[in-house]
Amino acid sequence: xxxxxxxxxxxxxxxxxxxxxxxxAPRLRTPRVRASRRHTAGRPRRSVLLTxxxxxxxxxxxxxxxxxxxxxxxxxxxLAGSFGLWFSGDFALWDNISTTxxxxxxxxxxxxxxxxxxxxxxxxxxxxxxxxxxxxLAKFAFPGKRAVFAVVIGAVAVPGTALAVPTFLMFSKMGxxxxxxxxxxxxxxxxxxxYLMWVFATEAIxxxxxxxxxxxxxxxxxxxxxxxxxxxxxxxxxxxxxxMVATWNNYFLPLIMLKDPxxxxxxxxxxxxxxxxxxxxxxxxxxxxxxxxxxxxxxLIAAFLxxxxxxxxxxxxxxxxx
Amino acid sequence: xxxxxxxxxxxxxxxxxxxxxNRRSWTGWGFIGPFVAVFALVFLAPLAxxxxxxxxRDQLIGGTTFVGLDNYQQALTDSQFWASVGRVxxxxxxxxxxxxxxxxxxxxxxxxxxxxxxxxxxxxVFLPYAVPAVVASLMWGFMYGTRFGLVGDINDALGVSxxxxxxxxxxxxxxxNIVTWEFVGYNMLIFYSALRVIPHSLYEAAEIDGxxxxxxxxxxxxxxxxxxxxxxxxxxxIGSFQLFNEPSILQNLxxxxxxxxxxxxxxxxxxxxxxxxxxxxxxxxxxxxxITMVIAYVVQLRGMRKGA
Numbered sequence: 254x255x256x257x258x259x260x261x262x263x264x265x266x267x268x269x270x271x272x273x274x275x276x277x278a279p280r281l282r283t284p285r286v287r288a289s290r291r292h293t294a295g296r297p298r299r300s301v302l303l304t305x306x307x308x309x310x311x312x313x314x315x316x317x318x319x320x321x322x323x324x325x326x327x328x329x330x331x332l333a334g335s336f337g338l339w340f341s342g343d344f345a346l347w348d349n350i351s352t353t354x355x356x357x358x359x360x361x362x363x364x365x366x367x368x369x370x371x372x373x374x375x376x377x378x379x380x381x382x383x384x385x386x387x388x389x390l391a392k393f394a395f396p397g398k399r400a401v402f403a404v405v406i407g408a409v410a411v412p413g414t415a416l417a418v419p420t421f422l423m424f425s426k427m428g429x430x431x432x433x434x435x436x437x438x439x440x441x442x443x444x445x446x447x448y449l450m451w452v453f454a455t456e457a458i459x460x461x462x463x464x465x466x467x468x469x470x471x472x473x474x475x476x477x478x479x480x481x482x483x484x485x486x487x488x489x490x491x492x493x494x495x496x497m498v499a500t501w502n503n504y505f506l507p508l509i510m511l512k513d514p515x516x517x518x519x520x521x522x523x524x525x526x527x528x529x530x531x532x533x534x535x536x537x538x539x540x541x542x543x544x545x546x547x548x549x550x551x552x553l554i555a556a557f558l559x560x561x562x563x564x565x566x567x568x569x570x571x572x573x574x575x
Numbered sequence: 576x577x578x579x580x581x582x583x584x585x586x587x588x589x590x591x592x593x594x595x596x597n598r599r600s601w602t603g604w605g606f607i608g609p610f611v612a613v614f615a616l617v618f619l620a621p622l623a624x625x626x627x628x629x630x631x632r633d634q635l636i637g638g639t640t641f642v643g644l645d646n647y648q649q650a651l652t653d654s655q656f657w658a659s660v661g662r663v664x665x666x667x668x669x670x671x672x673x674x675x676x677x678x679x680x681x682x683x684x685x686x687x688x689x690x691x692x693x694x695x696x697x698x699x700v701f702l703p704y705a706v707p708a709v710v711a712s713l714m715w716g717f718m719y720g721t722r723f724g725l726v727g728d729i730n731d732a733l734g735v736s737x738x739x740x741x742x743x744x745x746x747x748x749x750x751x752n753i754v755t756w757e758f759v760g761y762n763m764l765i766f767y768s769a770l771r772v773i774p775h776s777l778y779e780a781a782e783i784d785g786x787x788x789x790x791x792x793x794x795x796x797x798x799x800x801x802x803x804x805x806x807x808x809x810x811x812x813i814g815s816f817q818l819f820n821e822p823s824i825l826q827n828l829x830x831x832x833x834x835x836x837x838x839x840x841x842x843x844x845x846x847x848x849x850x851x852x853x854x855x856x857x858x859x860x861x862x863x864x865x866i867t868m869v870i871a872y873v874v875q876l877r878g879m880r881k882g883a
Contacts, residue, residue, distance in 0.1 A: 311696055418856050422853065553706075
């Protein structure tokens with residue numbers, strides 16, 4: 254994949270390079286002047302071969318999504334009878350969408366709203382707690398800080414299932430199972446979000462600015478909201494997106510906690526529709542499973558695309574900086 | 576897991592003037608307090624409860640009795656359990672290197688600045704991460720289907736008969752493909768973000784020394800992103816041992832290939848919710864957690880030692 258390993262080019266760097274196989278590149282020593290000029294220009298030669306090779310990964314990533322979009326336009330008969338990566342004669346997308354939302358008394362609509370509730374309260378709450386906590390870890394020294402670190406970060410390695418069963422039993426004693434609380438409360442904790450916000454806040458908030466606000470008589474709460482929070486925006490968006498994905502995709506926890514389909518999130522609902530075909534006398538609704546899947550995927554992809562500037566800068570500045 | 580970074584940053588702290596720290600010593604708790612409170616409820620309490628449960632056994636006659644470490648002894652000799660651990664270990668050994676390798680290559684390709692349409696590549700390869708595991712498994716499950724999936728189409732079109740991806744022999748590889756598809760982009764982004772913060776002066780120095788692209792990668796880029804590589808590896812190890820969603824969804828399509836004890840997670844789930852063996856289930860979950868932590872810890876130590 255790193256085939257064009259020879260950075261040495263014979264053409265001046267500003268001229269667009271013609272496609273050339275890397276093997277043919279003569280290994281010449283680059284004159285120093287040219288080397289430095291090329292870097293200040295910041296334009297390495299583009300490589301068709303590298304683009305094509307990376308393109309294979311791109312195809313791998315996109316073809317299944319393309320399959321999903323195309324399949325969502327087919328009727329159940331069309332699904333079985335036509336080639337997967339091309340449209341069948343009947344274009345049933347709109348029909349499928351409206352059936353998805355109305356089938357079984359509109360239970361899908363209910364699942365969609367549940368998911369929105371879990372995402373807004375769960376991911377929103379998790380982000381808020383992570384921002385507050387990350388700010389504390391980055392900007393304050395307090396007793397027990399090291400212990401908080403050790404415990405929280407250690408907990409990331411604890412498998413979800415080690416917790417799932419006892420959490421279920423605990424919540425069941427507290428009367429919380431089969432209620433939205435059983436899904437919402439555990440969603441409020443994102444150790445990764447806390448870690449990310451902690452690293453980000455360390456970088457993004459100058460301590461001098463906080464001191465200045467305090468000298469001006471601002472309370473700690475006000476300093477946080479008016480000085481720190483705006484500076485934390487890119488990190489916050491990043492954490493929000495990642496907690497949103499985690500909540501939107503949540504399956505295991507609701508599977509354990511919820512029996513009543515009225516509280517299902519989309520993931521669990523789709524799974525139950527899919528399982529329906531396997532039960533005796535069940536109505537196979539594969540076209541609705543597929544269209545429902547598409548509807549489940551679109552909001553998150555849209556969020557990522559719309560907010561990419563923010564979350565990518567947040568990720569680059571915060572999460573992995575050495 | 577990421578303790579090395581944390582310690583590094585924690586050590587930086589004492590460099591600050593000590594005066595304000597003493598004055599506001601408890602202020603930080605006002606901000607981290609809410610997190611810690613919820614954390615205690617949803618992490619620490621269940622963990623403690625889990626350990627408590629694992630020490631008891633629910634018997635038909637005599638009710639719940641304290642049995643000490645008997646459940647652990649049972650787990651250590653439970654062939655079903657170890658078969659599932661073996662399965663995810665095999666998965667870990669094969670799938671994780673492939674996934675991280677592809678992610679690293681794409682990240683390096685993006686970072687080289689030699690791709691046409693770089694932004695399109697970056698965002699497209701990342702997109703599957705936004706697809707819920709349930710949807711990804713359903714999608715791939717349909718595509719795997721020889722009856723009306725892509726595999727069937729290819730068989731018909733080319734007149735061949737590809738092996739069934741949902742057969743017992745191939746289903747683990749098929750799950751590996753789904754997981755790879757879901758997380759290549761996520762890992763790629765972690766690596767790419769790490770690559771982007773490498774100071775450019777290092778590249779300039781390397782170029783003056785006449786270093787080739789490959790040499791720049793091995794001598795500058797890879798060492799610089801070691802932390803990110805270790806973190807991604809550890810997350811992948813945890814993910815492998817927690818494998819649940821994908822096999823659980825595919826179970827509908829391949830009930831003979833995926834048993835209820837296929838992965839440790841499926842096993843604890845079925846013990847607890849179908850078998851009503853909650854005490855033993857908690858024990859199994861703890862043992863898996865311990866195995867995961869030991870492996871993650873070893874990887875962290877090894878990964879970091881290379882850096883020293």
